[in-house]
Amino acid sequence: MTRHYTFKVLYEQINSQKKDFWRTNIFGTLATLLLLPIPMLIPLLVDEVLLEHSGKMTEVISRVYGESEVWVYVLIILSTVLTLRIIAFFFNNKKIFYATKITQKISYLLRHRILHHLERVSISEYETLKSGGIASKTVQDVESISRFAGQVVMIALSALLMLAGIAAVMFWMNWALALLVFILNPLFFGFSKILGRKTGELLRRQHEAYELYNELLNETLELFIQVRASNQERSFFGILQKRAKEIEKTSLDYGYKASVAHSSSTLLINTAIDIFRVLGVTAVAYSDLTIGMMIAFLFYLSTLVQPVQQLVGLVIAYQSTKPAFERINTLLSFSQEPHYPHESDPFDNKKTTSVSLNNVSFAYRNGRRVLHNITLKANAGEKIALIGSSGSGKTTVAQLLVGFYPVHSGEILYGNTPIEKIGLPVVRKNVALMLQYALFFNDTIRMNLALSEVKSDREIYEALGAAQLEAFVRGLDEGLDTLIGKNGIKLSGGQRQRLAIARLILSNPKVVIFDEATSALDNATEFHLYKTLAPFLKGRTVIIIAHRISTIKQADRIYLIDEGRVTAEGNYDSLQKQGLIKEDFDVA
Numbered sequence: 001m002t003r004h005y006t007f008k009v010l011y012e013q014i015n016s017q018k019k020d021f022w023r024t025n026i027f028g029t030l031a032t033l034l035l036l037p038i039p040m041l042i043p044l045l046v047d048e049v050l051l052e053h054s055g056k057m058t059e060v061i062s063r064v065y066g067e068s069e070v071w072v073y074v075l076i077i078l079s080t081v082l083t084l085r086i087i088a089f090f091f092n093n094k095k096i097f098y099a100t101k102i103t104q105k106i107s108y109l110l111r112h113r114i115l116h117h118l119e120r121v122s123i124s125e126y127e128t129l130k131s132g133g134i135a136s137k138t139v140q141d142v143e144s145i146s147r148f149a150g151q152v153v154m155i156a157l158s159a160l161l162m163l164a165g166i167a168a169v170m171f172w173m174n175w176a177l178a179l180l181v182f183i184l185n186p187l188f189f190g191f192s193k194i195l196g197r198k199t200g201e202l203l204r205r206q207h208e209a210y211e212l213y214n215e216l217l218n219e220t221l222e223l224f225i226q227v228r229a230s231n232q233e234r235s236f237f238g239i240l241q242k243r244a245k246e247i248e249k250t251s252l253d254y255g256y257k258a259s260v261a262h263s264s265s266t267l268l269i270n271t272a273i274d275i276f277r278v279l280g281v282t283a284v285a286y287s288d289l290t291i292g293m294m295i296a297f298l299f300y301l302s303t304l305v306q307p308v309q310q311l312v313g314l315v316i317a318y319q320s321t322k323p324a325f326e327r328i329n330t331l332l333s334f335s336q337e338p339h340y341p342h343e344s345d346p347f348d349n350k351k352t353t354s355v356s357l358n359n360v361s362f363a364y365r366n367g368r369r370v371l372h373n374i375t376l377k378a379n380a381g382e383k384i385a386l387i388g389s390s391g392s393g394k395t396t397v398a399q400l401l402v403g404f405y406p407v408h409s410g411e412i413l414y415g416n417t418p419i420e421k422i423g424l425p426v427v428r429k430n431v432a433l434m435l436q437y438a439l440f441f442n443d444t445i446r447m448n449l450a451l452s453e454v455k456s457d458r459e460i461y462e463a464l465g466a467a468q469l470e471a472f473v474r475g476l477d478e479g480l481d482t483l484i485g486k487n488g489i490k491l492s493g494g495q496r497q498r499l500a501i502a503r504l505i506l507s508n509p510k511v512v513i514f515d516e517a518t519s520a521l522d523n524a525t526e527f528h529l530y531k532t533l534a535p536f537l538k539g540r541t542v543i544i545i546a547h548r549i550s551t552i553k554q555a556d557r558i559y560l561i562d563e564g565r566v567t568a569e570g571n572y573d574s575l576q577k578q579g580l581i582k583e584d585f586d587v588a
């Protein structure tokens, strides 16, 4: 089970990028240190130059340049301030670069984690997934989290440092005023925590609105032909319009209230600063605080706004990112396919193997039992057929054979090795399941045949030849590079099935399962296809699931399945003699 994504995991990920984290903070600290003396320099000019209170700053300048005119002091201080600002600007840019690097890495790591989890999602979980919603989570919630991570990396340390630096200077200037200033800080953070929780809830609603919209848009577009054929565009797009409106509403709510939250905290901070400004003036009147020091104190007070606001923003972001974590964790809680270790390979160095089900029982998730103690076997190189009425459990058997679902009891063996000792990737590499409704990418014929593997044109055409589709593809202007449209819509049903068969041939499996794979072909085409496929299938174990008599006639042995049980077994003639199958139709 994948570990849940928490703030602790986020911290570990930030921590794993120590080098960039420290670069961010060293550049941030340098920039902060360079900016720290600036508010003091110009006010000191007031005391030391204008009011002629001798002090350290004028002393140092006079030692280097001798006693000088006022404008010399002013120019030196001004150029010092500008130099400090320019170097700090350079360091700040460096800080932003490394922080962005960490942020983007966190987005990638999080998406990598989600994709890795989805890659192994169980089929029973997959059946209920809404892909549009998942896409929305992997974009919006991941962005929220990485934005928060960026804030932590950039702000946390430098803001704390700046706060500490400013506090030290302010306490040195006037401890009583400084104490008053800093006593108020917890109030700001408490206030922002409440605001953060509220905006977090609004952000969650906004993301949920996006998710609902994406889910329906995705499905409507996927099934657009069905929607149009059912004359339901207006209804489906009507719901989509409503959901788009909901996005507008929730975004306005979040956007507006998040800004209000931000400006409320700014208002609170600024009000406090105004009060302290007045207190500063009062302190000059009633204590030994000089006017220059008072101005410097007030400058520091204004400088304090930045780190306080940044830290307050961080508290708000922390609270409002919580829902994003929860939503990401719903993805990471999808159940996974069982992991079977690869201990033994019954296919290794063999042309094929036998396939057996021993006493297999199975029920779909939370459902009634679909298979009851099924026992059947296809010897190595044998061709068997499974027949039975609709809903009797034939497809379920086929899906169990490739490990789409784990059996509840009994075992599935290839050779003498149970599937749990072979490992699912090895099973699927060697056992091909051909479905009635093959699925295709909206891409070229070449891509749909080779998928992610590299195959030569010769190999591809050979497979197409065996699937009786070569002449058709060669006749196309673009040949193998012809685009077949969404789920192969530009091909006929029969052409799609033959394309799927060519894909099967190209993957060169050792065991082949046809689940109604040729039902879309007319009798004559199917007859020819099996005839052409005969050399390819020869010597391989083949399981055919079919309704059509002509398809199952070719099998060495036939199993009759009824309501999840094997009720008869034998060759075609013996079953026919028993009256279990009729010549003119399907299963009796």
Ligand SMILES: Nc1ncnc2c1ncn2[C@@H]1O[C@H](COP(=O)(O)OP(=O)(O)OP(=O)(O)O)[C@@H](O)[C@H]1O
Binding pocket: 127, 364, 365, 367, 370, 388, 389, 390, 391, 392, 393, 394, 395, 396, 397
């Ligand atoms: N993914 C699923 N989740 C829950 N129940 C399912 C699922 N797939 C099939 N079933 C149920 O399991 C039973 C067997 O279905 P299965 O598809 O194996 O039958 P079949 O013999 O292949 O039928 P057909 O010849 O119509 O394709 C049916 O009652 C069906 O409703």
